[in-house]
Amino acid sequence: MAYRRPSRWHHSIVPVIFLVGMFFVIANGYSKTDPEAHRPDILMIDLPSIPGGEAMPAVQFLHDAHTELVSKDKNCSVCHLKNDQRYVFKYMRLKDSETKADMDLYHTNCIACHEKTKAEGKSSGPISGDCRSCHKTQPEFMSSWLAIPFDKSLHYRHESSQQIQRQSRKDTANCSACHHVYDKARQKTVYAKGEEGSCRYCHREIKTETGESLRTASHDSCVNCHQSLASQQKQAGPVDCAGCHSAEAQQAIEVLTSVPRMRRNQPEYALLASWMTGTMADAEMAAKQMDPVPFKHAVHESANQTCRSCHHETLKKCGACHTETGLPDGGGVQLALSMHSGDSTRSCIGCHRAAQKDKNCAGCHASMPNKPLVEENCDLCHRIDRSELGPWPMDEAAKAELAAKAFQENSNDNSPIPDEHIPEKVLIDVLSKAYEGANLPHRQIIRSIEARIADNRMAGHFHDQPTSLCMGCHHNSPASLQPPKCASCHSEAFTNLQDGRPGLMGAYHGQCIKCHQNMEIKEPAATDCNKCHKPKAK
Numbered sequence: 396m397a398y399r400r401p402s403r404w405h406h407s408i409v410p411v412i413f414l415v416g417m418f419f420v421i422a423n424g425y426s427k428t429d430p431e432a433h434r435p436d437i438l439m440i441d442l443p444s445i446p447g448g449e450a451m452p453a454v455q456f457l458h459d460a461h462t463e464l465v466s467k468d469k470n471c472s473v474c475h476l477k478n479d480q481r482y483v484f485k486y487m488r489l490k491d492s493e494t495k496a497d498m499d500l501y502h503t504n505c506i507a508c509h510e511k512t513k514a515e516g517k518s519s520g521p522i523s524g525d526c527r528s529c530h531k532t533q534p535e536f537m538s539s540w541l542a543i544p545f546d547k548s549l550h551y552r553h554e555s556s557q558q559i560q561r562q563s564r565k566d567t568a569n570c571s572a573c574h575h576v577y578d579k580a581r582q583k584t585v586y587a588k589g590e591e592g593s594c595r596y597c598h599r600e601i602k603t604e605t606g607e608s609l610r611t612a613s614h615d616s617c618v619n620c621h622q623s624l625a626s627q628q629k630q631a632g633p634v635d636c637a638g639c640h641s642a643e644a645q646q647a648i649e650v651l652t653s654v655p656r657m658r659r660n661q662p663e664y665a666l667l668a669s670w671m672t673g674t675m676a677d678a679e680m681a682a683k684q685m686d687p688v689p690f691k692h693a694v695h696e697s698a699n700q701t702c703r704s705c706h707h708e709t710l711k712k713c714g715a716c717h718t719e720t721g722l723p724d725g726g727g728v729q730l731a732l733s734m735h736s737g738d739s740t741r742s743c744i745g746c747h748r749a750a751q752k753d754k755n756c757a758g759c760h761a762s763m764p765n766k767p768l769v770e771e772n773c774d775l776c777h778r779i780d781r782s783e784l785g786p787w788p789m790d791e792a793a794k795a796e797l798a799a800k801a802f803q804e805n806s807n808d809n810s811p812i813p814d815e816h817i818p819e820k821v822l823i824d825v826l827s828k829a830y831e832g833a834n835l836p837h838r839q840i841i842r843s844i845e846a847r848i849a850d851n852r853m854a855g856h857f858h859d860q861p862t863s864l865c866m867g868c869h870h871n872s873p874a875s876l877q878p879p880k881c882a883s884c885h886s887e888a889f890t891n892l893q894d895g896r897p898g899l900m901g902a903y904h905g906q907c908i909k910c911h912q913n914m915e916i917k918e919p920a921a922t923d924c925n926k927c928h929k930p931k932a933k
Contacts, residue, residue, distance in 0.1 A: 433539040436460070436636035440486075440501065443494050451530040459635045464517070465508070471622055471634070481619045484611070543639045546700040548651040558629045559620070562586050573616060577605070591659055592710050593703050656696060659710065662791065664798035665690045666779065669714035669730055671794070677787045686777040687784070687794075689801035694852060698750075707741050735768050743776070744768075747853065755847040756854065757913035759867025762906060775857055807859045816876050817841055825882060826900055830928035833903075847914075868906060 434457060441453035465473045475482045476489055483489050487504055491497060506523050513519035521528035543549075553559065554568045563571035563586050574591040575584035598609040606612065617632070617639075624631035638644050668687035670676060695705065702710060709716065716725035717733040725733070736742040740749050751760035779801055817838045824832020844864060848854040858864060862874035869878035885902040897905060911921035919926035 432535075433537045434459075435538070435540045435640040437536055437538045437540065442497055442501075445494050445498075451526070452532050454529045455531065455534050455536060457536070459637055462635055464512070471618070481615070482622065484614050484618070539642070540636070540640045541642055541645060543645060544700065547654045547657065549648065550657065551651060551654045552649075554657075558624055558631070563588070572620070589660055593701070593706075595703065596709055656693065657702070659702075661692050662795050663692060664795040664802070665692070665791075666794040666798050667713075667734075669719065671784075671789060672712070672714060674788050676789070678785060681781045681784050685773070686781055687779040687797075688776045689779060689798035691798070691802055704746075705741060737765055737768075744771075747857075750853055754913065754915050755844075755851070758844070758910040759864075761913045762909055763867070763870050775859060805856070807856060808861055809855050809858060810861060811845055812841070812861045812876070814838065823903060826887065827928075827931075829931060830924075831931055833927040867910075 436457055436459035438456040438458050439453045440456050444450045461474075471482045471484075474486055475484055476487065477483070478489050485491065487500055488497070505520070509520040509522050513522065553573070554570065556569060559569045559572045561569055561571050565588065566586070570588070570591050571586035573594075574586060576587045576590055577583075577597075578585045594612060595609060597606045598612040599606070600609060602608045602611070607615070618634050621632040621634045625634065633639055633644070666687040667690050668684065670680060670684045671687065696702075699705070705713075713733060714730055716722060717728055717730040718725070719730055721727045721729045732742070733739075734742055735744050737745050737748055739745040748765060751757065779797060783797060819836075819838045821835040821837040822832050823835055841864065844867070860874060862876060865876075865878060866874055869875075871884060872878045881902055882899055885896060885899040887899055889898045889901065890896065891898075896902075907927075908921040910916075911919075
């Protein structure tokens, strides 16, 4: 008999349990269930280490707590200096110096303020010699900081505000108050009309050679503007951290229901076809290319809160960065992939697939496998007949006219199927044994889904025939008023071992239950068997 080494699992399980237990103890210590332990105003003071010196932990600084204590009117001058009438948001200095000098600046002024506050009988921070009260190895508070979404509503409130001072007399809105480009010749930022773009196009998460970090640039512009307006007794935005970066403050921001379009040279209609942008485009080239895609800017603008949803790096045309072969400026991503990637919400197909996750669409689309690109119906988008192109080269006005015509002539027949072609009820009883068959309210389901997507322009465009809606349940058969029965593809066996198709019972339950769950249908509940199946009398 072969010798079998005795199991030593009981020796190794003890340290595993110990480690898991320690993990939960540590995690619980950091989770802080107390709401007061989560704050949006945490700043970390972390100066570079002094060569050869002791590296102390960073200091967790509660900005709003200090602001409220030292300045009831939230005047930044208590801690920040001005340069050219604007606050510089570094502590008691205009620019960084050597670590030793900056460290002494913090220690001298912070401790002096704490001692003064304590002498006045007020709550005070640590004083001289109490190093570890500030330099803690474990943070006392957890951050609840949220980036503020500068959406169309908030943008328009700034654009139309009568309080904000414009920098350019030619500016009909307040664009010049915030938007700028760097003029190398004059070595300063200036307003350039028609070149406005997202702050993120130049200001990244961290400082670069061409611009400050987004955080620094935003505070420099926004807080200074808010502080200036407040000092003039004008209506102003917040100057404290919580005013912008707490969940409560963001929920309280008024959202405008009607916001005019942001105009920045974008055409109303356009033809998407990179090969048409060159002056050498002609009929011979057109014969070798995909048909152009008509594009309507206003439809896509209304569906998104910011231009960066598509124009993520610049407001230039997609083909400026994404070419047929790929450019370094576009991260090597080819134009076809930038438009057709199913994994990126910045691509057309990826964005459309993300929209299908809406509860009114997911009942059908969640159960439908995404087709590979080669199986997609290209004509739904690439639908400009090449015979209509020309004369060459085509100017932008002619392209826009052709795109507008394509939208006006959209031939999709989205009229509902008449009642007489939709069975009112369908009895599903092929597998009934202990329970009666399920009497499916077929027509009611169809009409309910139609009502849910009645105002969905994307559904109206891509559901190119009345029977498109039938494909949600009859997912692998041609669109037809008389689709085959489910049993045509699904057998009574639990699963098809050859291709993995579920058995008939699994297909029914999977389709119905998933639809109820994805569409958030509360009644009948997806797990309430007796609502669909009544037990047979014994």
